[in-house]
Amino acid sequence: MIATRIAALLLLTGIASAQKVAPEKLPAADATLQAGLQRLLDAPSAAEQRQAFEFLRANAGAAHARLVPQLFRLAQLATDTREAMLEGVVLAELQVPADDVIHALVPLFDGADAALRAALGGVLSEYEERSGEHGADFSVYRALLAAGPSDGFVRYLLETDPGAGFLALTRAVHWDPADPRELRALLWAEHAVADALWKRSHGFVSADQLARATPEAVTQLGVLARHPRWWARLYALQVAADEAGLRSALPLELLAHDENAQVRELAASLRSAR
């Protein structure tokens, strides 16, 4: 910025933003790479900047597994726009593939709190084609989901875009080709809910009329809330969290004692918000 970084010297009485990630939740600092990133920030010439990029390239690790978490750490601890933008600059300059970023960051969802999930999503949304009209596209995670995702990652998908997340999880299941009944039931449930949400978002149904005007969605949410697959139950809760008009369809008391911790946590928060 034009002046020196005066803000750092000011006694700040308050800051409003998306939640900040607690430093202890971030990947541990790699001294070599953090020094390399600092060298890049401080480079006084184009030539030295080039050398700093090459240093990072040489020390990035296989599939950039060493570098990507350090970039994420730097961005989360950034105190100005220059530092905060460096993560994207390096990923672009070194042409780091999407798969490398995804494989380096997705494990961090294990046990992640809401702030860390949001911060990781801030990076991963680059590969998710989020759109106001069509929702997110999680196909980039197909292989990861087929291998069995962590609970934290599933929660991230569902809170980012419940419908897209639910369908991505549904497609990742190894279904019995001879018996499509469960698959079809899940697809129908999602379709009924998505239809209700579409009517709501485009003004065909008001919030207070939603449950009455879309009884099939209410029925299907009730079915999903009791489904044996935990992520189906979590999906139902997430839809209700985003759309209060459908909350009455769910057995929140039951779900607050669910065997899955993610389900329990969200159900409890919805119950207390009633």
Added chain:
Amino acid sequence: MRRFATLACLVLLVGGALAAQNGRPAPQGLSAYRPQHGAAYFPFTRTRVPEALEEDPAFGPGMRVNGAGELDPAGEDDLIELVVGRAFQNATLVLERSGGELAVWRTRNKQAGSALTFTANRSAPLDFAGADALTLWVERTAVTPMLDSLSLRALEPDALVDRLVFHAFQGLVVALGGESQVPQVPVDPNHGTFLVAIELYERGYDVLMRDEDEVAASGAGPVYTEVVNAIQHRGVGELGIFGYSHGGGSTYDLCDRLNTLRGGIGTFAIQCSSYVDGVQNDSDVDVDMELRKPPSSAHHVNHFQHGTFADFFLDGGAVPGSVPAPNGLDVETIFWGVGATHFVVDDFAQVRDYILTDLEARVGR
């Protein structure tokens, strides 16, 4: 030059009244404050409407309409703080309101039994309980936006002591900073977007000054929710949205979502938008230029510079259909902008003034 002359007039007219407004004690009479946000005023500071502007229908005190069914995402923050000075030591003072659409409370959260009772739009004598001033909270309960007045009157002898004219907000301004720029008190002087936002707030606008991370790549998020709430329940119909760097990308994303879901939102127009070195905000790591004009924006202001190694080649660029025509202003073609980088372009007074002037001319308060 005409632009700067206009701005100079505005500064002469309003600037003097705005200066040092918070340092003085409340005058004897009525003092109104700019709107709250959440539990208090953050990310703004408690800002008194200058005495000279208290009856100005545009620059005077503004009030959100508190319509039925409002979500009030930030909590009950639609009441305007009012300090009543004890004008005459032994006088009996009452409030007079223009109509029943104004409700006055002794508590900011409308605690039971704390409403002032009006008879024929005149309150009972105010009880200062021995103090020199009394803090009250004013709320606008009618949905239709219009001007309202509240007067302080002394009885025996009858005298009008002071008067406030409230405008009901019909416009809403959204200001989105760049990556890692977080609204804070005091404001970082290098956060140009937020400096514009604060100036608009002081000039009588309702302003959402936000971290751009509160707008997802899909346009969804807390900012979208608040804007839709304002349109659906507070009579807001005119929007001004602007941002710097990733905040420019978020400006696009927010406008895109509002336009896409327009059928379910209600009646509104994006009267003015602006990018300063806009960078797409598909993610925190997106470094692509934002070159798309915000969908349905009636007037888009664009400023940009050309990246070099000094700013890691980050920059915005020409946005077709924006002003200055035809694609916005490359600040490096003007003497004051030569050598600008991505990290300073939002701070130029000329850039800030351009946004403020264009927005003020097009977005109602």
